[in-house]
Amino acid sequence: MYEGVVQDLIxxxxxLPGIGPKxxxxxxxxxxxxxxxxxxxxxxxxLEVKEKVHFCVECGNVAQEERCRVCxxxxxxxxxxxxxxxxxxxxxxxxxxxxxxxxxxxxxxISPIEGVGPDDLRIRELMxxxxxxxxxxxxxxxxxxxxxxxxxxxxxxxLAPLGVAVTRLASGLPVGGDLExxxxxxxxxxxxxxxxxxxQAP
Amino acid sequence: xxxxRDEAIVLRVHKLGEADRIVTFLTRGNGRVRAVAKGVxxxxxxxxxxxxxxxxxxxxxxxxxxxxxxxxVEALESHGPSLSSDYPRWTSGSAMLETAERMxxxxxxxxxxxxxxxxxxxxxxxAGEHAPSLVLDAYLLRSLAVxxxxxxxxxxxxxxxxxxxxxxxxxxxxxxxxECRLPGSASPGAETLTLLGALLSGDWAAADASxxxxxxxxxxxxxxxxxxxxxxGLRSLPLVERS
Numbered sequence: 001m002y003e004g005v006v007q008d009l010i011x012x013x014x015x016l017p018g019i020g021p022k023x024x025x026x027x028x029x030x031x032x033x034x035x036x037x038x039x040x041x042x043x044x045x046x047l048e049v050k051e052k053v054h055f056c057v058e059c060g061n062v063a064q065e066e067r068c069r070v071c072x073x074x075x076x077x078x079x080x081x082x083x084x085x086x087x088x089x090x091x092x093x094x095x096x097x098x099x100x101x102x103x104x105x106x107x108x109x110i111s112p113i114e115g116v117g118p119d120d121l122r123i124r125e126l127m128x129x130x131x132x133x134x135x136x137x138x139x140x141x142x143x144x145x146x147x148x149x150x151x152x153x154x155x156x157x158x159l160a161p162l163g164v165a166v167t168r169l170a171s172g173l174p175v176g177g178d179l180e181x182x183x184x185x186x187x188x189x190x191x192x193x194x195x196x197x198x199x200q201a202p
Numbered sequence: 203x204x205x206x207r208d209e210a211i212v213l214r215v216h217k218l219g220e221a222d223r224i225v226t227f228l229t230r231g232n233g234r235v236r237a238v239a240k241g242v243x244x245x246x247x248x249x250x251x252x253x254x255x256x257x258x259x260x261x262x263x264x265x266x267x268x269x270x271x272x273x274x275v276e277a278l279e280s281h282g283p284s285l286s287s288d289y290p291r292w293t294s295g296s297a298m299l300e301t302a303e304r305m306x307x308x309x310x311x312x313x314x315x316x317x318x319x320x321x322x323x324x325x326x327x328x329a330g331e332h333a334p335s336l337v338l339d340a341y342l343l344r345s346l347a348v349x350x351x352x353x354x355x356x357x358x359x360x361x362x363x364x365x366x367x368x369x370x371x372x373x374x375x376x377x378x379x380x381e382c383r384l385p386g387s388a389s390p391g392a393e394t395l396t397l398l399g400a401l402l403s404g405d406w407a408a409a410d411a412s413x414x415x416x417x418x419x420x421x422x423x424x425x426x427x428x429x430x431x432x433x434x435g436l437r438s439l440p441l442v443e444r445s
Contacts, residue, residue: 112296112438149286185251
């Protein structure tokens with residue numbers, strides 16, 4: 001146990017995700033040994049991010065205004081929505097530069113064992129966005145794990161009657177990997193999702 | 203014993219650090235075991251897909267100071283994909299996994315009967331020969347029976363007088379005769395008690411022939427009975443889609 005404020009700092013840092021008691025202690029001592037200006041900048045940033053950053057009223061992404069950068073961009077394709085679990089998934093998809101449509105953040109995946117049901121996700125907001133008929137394709141990009149798959153199954157059941165095309169990201173072998181090391185579940189999915197290569201445009 | 207091998211069902215996974223997971227297993231020989239699976243959240247992981255909930259695996263652990271570490275995994279049965287593509291079956295299966303975890307409160311205490319019951323329950327759920335809610339209720343009743351809390355649906359739970367009886371008491375252990383009836387006892391339909399008895403004994407012909415109203419009433423009684431004995435409700439049970 002350290003004295004007063006040092007222990008308070010260690011306790012607070014220890015509440016952050018992925019940081020245990022040892023890690024919290026290490027960060028606390030790093031802060032103690034750092035220049036005051038750097039620590040002040042960090043403290044100001046923490047406050048600023050909490051005060052200025054909100055969730056986009058349209059898609060649920062993080063935003064500094066009422067709407068996020070993607071929703072405000074007039075060049076984005078309004079006919080396609082990509083449904084993701086978390087805002088950080090948007091960053092991952094944007095890095096591919098493959099998708100030009102807009103996003104919808106669910107805020108997690110259905111997990112009965114953790115007590116998270118469909119009503120805890122932003123599914124109603126998604127239905128509202130689809131109501132005017134502008135969107136013709138919904139791409140479900142939930143995580144390729146069981147909860148993500150089950151969430152996709154649940155969403156598909158509601159989306160299919162609306163007449164929009166519902167697609168799911170492909171699963172399979174990672175680029176740069178060896179086939180012999182692939183597990184049977186991933187390899188099975190790769191076989192399920194195989195595509196013809198002899199009909200591709202020249 | 204630096205390493206040991208066992209057969210297990212994956213009950214639950216938790217994220218740990220950057221790319222690891224803490225996985226909770228129900229094993230055949232070592233009861234409930236929590237272990238660290240390193241790097242399984244990376245897309246290049248060699249056994250990440252085998253450590254999803256519902257997976258039935260042959261597994262090797264390395265004994266650690268606090269938590270053991272998963273070193274090798276071979277899939278025996280992968281129930282996850284077929285369950286996640288059917289929402290009612292997946293929610294029922296989730297409730298079965300949570301029940302198995304709650305029925306084995308002490309880590310490393312062998313619980314072979316609970317393990318075998320879960321393996322059979324998941325197989326029945328995947329086979330799809332019976333309604334998912336019936337498979338779930340049959341599993342919950344048998345899991346209670348294995349734990350020593352078997353409810354009585356025919357003979358009086360207090361004096362043993364042969365039934366059928368009208369009263370059913372959660373706190374009294376099941377059906378009660380007119381003499382032993384406790385205040386606050388429910389009066390479910392006779393067909394509902396017959397259905398629950400059939401689910402407990404494995405009379406699937408009778409269970410499959412039951413009607414929806416009795417199934418709903420029976421599910422309510424099973425849920426109340428389970429909650430009473432576990433002292434806390436299952437989080438997944440209210441989210442089970444029973445249709």
